[in-house]
Amino acid sequence: MNKKFVSLAVSGIFLALGSQAALAAPDWGKAAKSTIHVFHPGVSPLEWVQGKGEHSGASGLKKGEACAGCHIEDGKLSLDTKRLASKEMEPKGAPKTLTYPVTVQAAYDATNLYVRLTFKAPGGGFDKSDKDNEVKATIMFPNDKVPLGDQTGCWSACHKDARTMPGADDKKTKYVSAGAMDLVQWKSSGKSADGFVADKRSMEGGKAGATAEGAKAGDTYTVTFTRKLAGNAVLAPGKAVPFGIAIHADNAGGRFHHVSFGHTIGLGADGDVKAAK
Numbered sequence: 421m422n423k424k425f426v427s428l429a430v431s432g433i434f435l436a437l438g439s440q441a442a443l444a445a446p447d448w449g450k451a452a453k454s455t456i457h458v459f460h461p462g463v464s465p466l467e468w469v470q471g472k473g474e475h476s477g478a479s480g481l482k483k484g485e486a487c488a489g490c491h492i493e494d495g496k497l498s499l500d501t502k503r504l505a506s507k508e509m510e511p512k513g514a515p516k517t518l519t520y521p522v523t524v525q526a527a528y529d530a531t532n533l534y535v536r537l538t539f540k541a542p543g544g545g546f547d548k549s550d551k552d553n554e555v556k557a558t559i560m561f562p563n564d565k566v567p568l569g570d571q572t573g574c575w576s577a578c579h580k581d582a583r584t585m586p587g588a589d590d591k592k593t594k595y596v597s598a599g600a601m602d603l604v605q606w607k608s609s610g611k612s613a614d615g616f617v618a619d620k621r622s623m624e625g626g627k628a629g630a631t632a633e634g635a636k637a638g639d640t641y642t643v644t645f646t647r648k649l650a651g652n653a654v655l656a657p658g659k660a661v662p663f664g665i666a667i668h669a670d671n672a673g674g675r676f677h678h679v680s681f682g683h684t685i686g687l688g689a690d691g692d693v694k695a696a697k
């Protein structure tokens with residue numbers, strides 16, 4: 421093959437991919453906006469939220485109540501931020517900004533769910549251990565086999581013996597006791613990860629064919645995730661799917677992220693975030 425032919429063929433492929441992406445991209449100007457507040461959770465793993473002595477939500481959780489049911493009132497967080505910043509919840513040191521809002525939009529078609537986050541990532545972090553990425557944005561979707569997945573969102577995967585928790589093994593990642601969660605992460609260094617959480621976390625090999633793109637304009641980040649309706653969590657039109665958000669701002673690593681409680685995205689159905697077709 422001569423060189424010219426190869427380059428023509430390659431640009432043809434890019435054109436084809438480009439036009440496909442353009443067709444698939446949702447019109448974000450039309451998608452409904454929801455506000456979800458993320459917060460610095462300190463050391464509050466599943467064992468802590470389920471432990472009666474420390475967390476009075478434990479018995480409600482056992483009865484089937486969701487974190488958001490007790491901790492979100494009129495769309496705002498009902499949490500003691502002073503306590504979140506205290507040595508009790510955060511022995512190492514908390515970021516200066518304990519909570520901030522994230523605008524969430526979603527849309528779907530016959531194949532994919534698209535989720536877009538818009539936020540201002542705060543400075544004033546305590547832990548700056550990720551030198552490569554100023555910001556990372558992650559969403560996770562528990563499937564219906566994950567215990568408490570629809571009540572707690574990401575907390576089902578957050579354990580006291582996971583890396584960066586006080587005294588924990590640095591090799592042990594987040595895990596769920598049954599089922600699996602799809603995980604997709606955008607990194608400001610440009611690499612996105614399509615992974616999952618089962619008996620351990622894997623940052624590749626995800627089943628949802630997920631991708632992430634993001635950009636910073638002024639002080640605002642916009643991150644768009646695309647995942648298949650198929651995956652560990654199988655999404656279907658007419659249904660609401662549980663999900664959770666985590667954002668690592670200001671080069672934070674490990675548990676020093678801001679997270680959401682468990683929320684739902686309704687695909688043409690009611691949900692905290694409404695995805696239109």
Ligand code: HEC
Pocket residue numbers: 461464469474475476477478479480481485486487488489490491498499500501503504571572575
């Ligand atoms: C039945 C209601 C209820 C549920 C469900 C519930 N909580 Fe709580 N939570 C509370 C109350 C009340 C407090 C404050 C007093 C305490 O800690 O005992 C609290 C405190 C907290 C705190 C410490 C900050 C503070 O405001 O004191 C965190 C973090 C927290 N909850 C996280 C969660 C998470 C995560 C879930 C779900 C896995 C959850 N909670 C479920 C009622 C609840």
